[in-house]
Structure formats: C-alpha cells, structure tokens
Amino acid sequence: MAKITYREALNQAMCQEMERDDRVFLMGEEVAQYNGAYKVSQGMLDKFGPRRVIDTPITELGFAGLGVGAAMAGLRPVIEFMTWNFAILAADQIVNAAAKMKYMTGGQYDCPMVFRGAGGAAARVSSQHSQAFENWYANIPGLKVVMPSNPADAKGLLAASIRDNDTVIFIENEINYGDVGEVPEGEYIIPLGKAEIKRVGKDITLIAHSRMTGYALMAAEELAKMGIDAEVVDPRTIRPLDEATILASVAKTNRAVVIEEGWRFAGIGAEISARIMEKAFDDLDAPVVRVTGKDVPMPYAANLERHALPSVAEIVEAARVTCNRA
Amino acid sequence: MKKEPLAFLVVESQAHRHSSHPSLGIGDVMTTKKSTDKNQDKQAGITQEGRFYSADRLHAMHDMMLFIRRFEEKAGQMYGLKKIGGFCHLCNGQEAVCVGMEEASEPTDYMMTSYRDHGHILARGSDATAIMAELLGRAGGIVGGKGGSMHMFDVTKNFAGGNGIVGEQVPIGIGFAFASQYRDDKRVSITIMGDGGVNQGAVYESFNMAALWKLPVVFVIENNQYAMGTSLSRASAETHLYKRGISFKVPGIQVDGMDVLEVERKMAEAIEHARSGQGPIIVEMMTYRYRGHSMSDPATYRTRDEVDEWRTGRDPIARLQLQMIAAGLATEEEFKQKDKDIKKEVNDVAKAAEAQPEPDLSVMWDDILNDEIPNAYPYPRQVG
Incomplete structure (x- = not known):
C-alpha cells in the first residue's frame, strides 16, 4: 500500500469517481486553476478539463443551488466549500432544498450530490474560521454526514459518498490534510454507516x-x-x-x-x-x-x-x- | 369615451361594477385575410406583430387561461371551507404569463417557480385532479400529499417546483441550465421569480454565473407589483426589473404580461436567445394578481380602483376573447358555453380529488433517502 496524504487520498477518490462516471463534476472556489485552496483538487483541471472542474465566483449560495439543480437534472455534483464556515451562506440550498427535495416532490426529484470541504478548527484563524457544524447537518432528515479521520478513510468514504444516491455532507479537516497514511491503491470504497x-x-x-x-x-x-x-x-x-x-x-x-x-x-x-x-x-x-x-x-x-x-x-x-x- | 364592458368578457365577478377601459390594445390584430403569409391564408387565426396563431391554438390558450382562473377560484373556495390548509397563493390575473410561456417553450425545457405555482403547472399540462388533490392533502396528490400548494412538482413535465423559499429556485434553475450545457442537449431552463424574489441575493449570484458561463436560462420576473404587501416602489430602488441584469451583462426585456400573445412571442424570442448559446436573458412580465398575496391577505394595501383597473381594463382572458371575436374566430355565446363547460370540469376535478383518501400513514417514511442504511441510527422508518 502506498503512503499518501489525506488530501491526496481525497483527490484520488474524486479522480476515481470522475473517471468511472461522466456525470460527476467538481465545482467550487479555486478548485480548478488554483488547484484548490488546500490543494485537494491538485491536477484535476489538467486531467478532466474545464467542463468538469469548474472555478466559481465567491458565491456559495449560488453554486450550492446550482449543484442542487444539476443533481435534480441528473448530474452528480461534488460541490466544494473552501471551508464549512462559508457554507452557512448556502444553508438554504442544503437544508431547504437538497435535504428535502426527494420528500417534498413525492420522490420525483432527488439530489444525489456531495457537499464537501474543510470543517472543524483550523490553526490561528479566530472565531469565524474554526467551527464544527456536523451537529447542524446531522439533525436533518434527508442528509448523510461523513467525516474521515485518516487518509484511507478519506479516500474510501469520499468515493462512497460520491457514489451514494443521496445528499452527503462530507466534512474534512484542515489540520489533517497533510497527514500521511497507507491508502489502498485503485478503487477503494468504504460503505457509509459503518464505524x-x-x-x-x-x-x-x-x-x-x-x-x-x-x-x-x-x-x-x-x-x-x-x-x-x-x-x-x-x-x-x-x-x-x-x-x-x-x-x-x-x-x-x-x-x-x-x-x-x-x-x-x-x-x-x-x-x-x-x-x-x-x-x-x-x-x-x-x-x-x-x-x-x-x-x-x-x-x-x-x-x-x-x-x-x-x-x-x-x-x-x-x-x-x-x-x-x- | 367610455365603453361598457361586455358582461361575458369579464371573468371576475367584482369587476362588473365599473366601466372598463377602452384600450385593450387590439388595434394590431389582423384576421388572416390580411396576412401576407400565403401558407396561413387558408387557415383561420390571428397574426400579431407578424406572428401567426391558428384558431385551434388560440382556443387552447384561451381555454387553459380560463381553466386556471376557474381552478384558482375553486381553490379559493375550498380554502374558505377549510378543505385546503396552510398557505395558498392564487394567480388570478396572471394567467397569460403561465400560458404564454408554456406556449413558447418545448416540453423538454425545464421550468421552475416559487410557491405561486398552480397556474404554471396546470399550463405545463399536469393532471388537474392530482394538483387539486395535492391542495387537499390527498393520496393522489401530485407529490403524494407531501407538498401542498407551494410544492407542486411534475418530473414528467420537467416542472421542478413549487419552491417555498423566495428566490431559492433561481440558483436551482441555473443548475438545470448547467446540466443542459454539460450534456449539450439544448434544453432551456425557464426560471421564474416574482418582483419580491428578484431582491434576493441568490438571484444576482445566479445572474452572474449564468452570464459568465452563458447558461441557457430565461429568467422570468413575474412583476405583479406587490411582494406580499410591499409595493414595488417600496422595495426596489430600480423598479424597471428587466434592467436588473445590466451589471451582469444579462439583457432584459419588458413584456405586457396581460397579453398572452405578446407573452408567447417575447418568450419565444427569449428562449431562442438562450437556446442558441447566447446566454441568459431576463423577461419582465408586467402583470397583476387580483387576489391577495395568500388566502389570509385581504390586500388592504392597494385601492379597489387599482385592482378594478387591471381586472376590467387589462384582463388577459377578456382581452383574448375580444381579439378572437374581432377576428371572427369565436362568438360571445361560444365563450359563455366554454366557461360553463370549464366550470363543470373544474367542479368535477374538485369532486374527484375530494373523493380520494388521505395518504396512508406509512408513506410518511417514504422518499427521504434513496439509499437507506438499514443498520444505522436514525433507523429507516423507525422512531428512536
């Protein structure tokens, strides 16, 4: 098994899923040309091109909602929030739209998509950039909340989340991005709902x-x-x-x-x-x-x-x- | 000179008390005899601004507008009888917007709006009984009794709501447009909001991204002059809402939303603009809701005269009836009979919907997740 970082493991999971499913795309702030604010999407623009790796303006509510609509229309969006602190701006689309779209449409539309990004405390960034919100989202029927603690889990859980047919709140940890660990090569899936x-x-x-x-x-x-x-x-x-x-x-x-x-x-x-x-x-x-x-x-x-x-x-x-x- | 309204033309009863305004703008109507299009000469119809509408199509548009009007009246009545609960927002007066847009679009185009959605989904051709059943909270409701008035969806008609949070549907609308561009399938997203919704920040985030990426979306602003009880001028610094896209390089046009033919014509142009890859466009529909914001709103923030001016002078159904009579495509008696037929149809719809059972309690647990995880808490379909 190769030893890679938590961020590389996340990158592998996204690349793996984008290679197998053309419906999957990555959208967010600085994900493409900048290679990700935390370099999670390093090299993905080169690999998949601007159709599938898309830089957005700083407009969390807007691109979260775009993801919801794209998912309803049959795509499999991976929407990156630079951090979950900023996702509060998008909470309407996550909570009022994605989480209950299947329910309030009587099963006609659904939102199979992943909202992902860094959560928890970062280092020395004060009150607005160091917060844990998993309990907010875990309270809501219609959402799944996934949080990996090491590189192997990061890969296996993110791949499973992208493949999952529901809305997954995938909360990474900024401090963990550089952690190194053994990660299985090739396709690797960890089923959701397993401790x-x-x-x-x-x-x-x-x-x-x-x-x-x-x-x-x-x-x-x-x-x-x-x-x-x-x-x-x-x-x-x-x-x-x-x-x-x-x-x-x-x-x-x-x-x-x-x-x-x-x-x-x-x-x-x-x-x-x-x-x-x-x-x-x-x-x-x-x-x-x-x-x-x-x-x-x-x-x-x-x-x-x-x-x-x-x-x-x-x-x-x-x-x-x-x-x-x- | 005042002209007495033709009684049968006025489809809202309170409107009879005042004289109508004479200018219904039918001067530009031509019968087919004057049409220069040889192919159309044989066919009865109306040509307006160079665009031909066959008699069949005009009747269909008229009938749908009238159906929506009578459906909404019935819904209001059922609400008064406490058979419909919660919030119920009617679109009486705005029927030309619903029907004209639908006429201009392809069935494969996406459409989504806010909570004033009955007219739009009816115009899309969804089952009226299922819509009424939804209002009544019945098993056969269009979303199974889980959404009610504000959450009408029909995936088979590409109608994506029915969204209850003001402005929420606008980013979702550009998401559908994004999917269309991603798959290059040439579908246009008709994303509807009101003059209230247009002040939400999400709308401008959406204008920007849609223009940046040239997404195939038509942003329709139904300007019915009031956001709940707040008049346009009390809520908007720029009241010409079609100009709201200027900073984002989104062009805009203003349309008489009380003229179904103008709505159809201008929407067709806007949809073509979006479909041809030129990016988004804003269409501001100048319209008016005859009823309050919702059933609990007596609408005391506006004058009776103002309401009557729109109802009697600009009513979209009466207007089309006048045009069709002038073109020799229908008679007063035929419209009277049609109205009776539609009222009966709506009554039958209401009866059929009311006869349905309430949803089975077990369905409360349905449609939350696609991939339930049986051995993890909260356990699917269980309390605790």
Missing part, C-alpha cells in the same frame, strides 16, 4: 470522529502507560450512526468517553451519550463523560486557542475519572 474500531481495548471506549480520533488514539497510548486499555471507536459516518459498534464496545468496556471538537450543547456527543443511556444503560459502570470544545467562539491567541479545544490531556483525565482511576 471502525481504531484501537482495540477492554477497559474504556473512547468515541471520537475526525481530528479527535487522532487525539483519542494518542490519549489511549497515555492511558496504556497507566494500565488503562482503551478502545477507540471512530463512527466515520455521523448520520446515520453505526451505534451497534459503539454499543458493542460499551458492552465490553462498560465505560465511555465521547470526544468532539465542536461545542457541547446539543452536540454529537450529546446524541451519542443519549443513545448509550437509552440502549446500554445496564452495561455502564460509570456515567458517560463528554470532552468537547469549550463553549466560546474560537480565540486567536495561541494559548487561548489551545485552551478552547479539547486536548489529549483532557481526554486522558476524563478516561481516568470514568475508570475511577483519577
């Missing part, structure tokens, strides 16, 4: 997605030194959620910490905690603990930014408390 156990353990379940999966794995190494054997579960698809994998893990470990970069209130951790309470209450030896971003807009100063985000140390501490080893 993966990233580390097998027996004492506690750490549930984390996107960039936080890496943090959870680092925390697990720290915990191992303390004699706590943590299992790390990455849902990979946030909606719909493979809770069976989570619940099976909790049934084994009897303890769980849910980690997310986003805000705590009505977050993904709140949903997962509620499901563990509803479905696995008797398996629990301790309350589920959540580690989340602090309930503040993201500050700029380096120390404040670090303080606002979840840390490996916080995850370790939460796990120790949950394991009664604090």
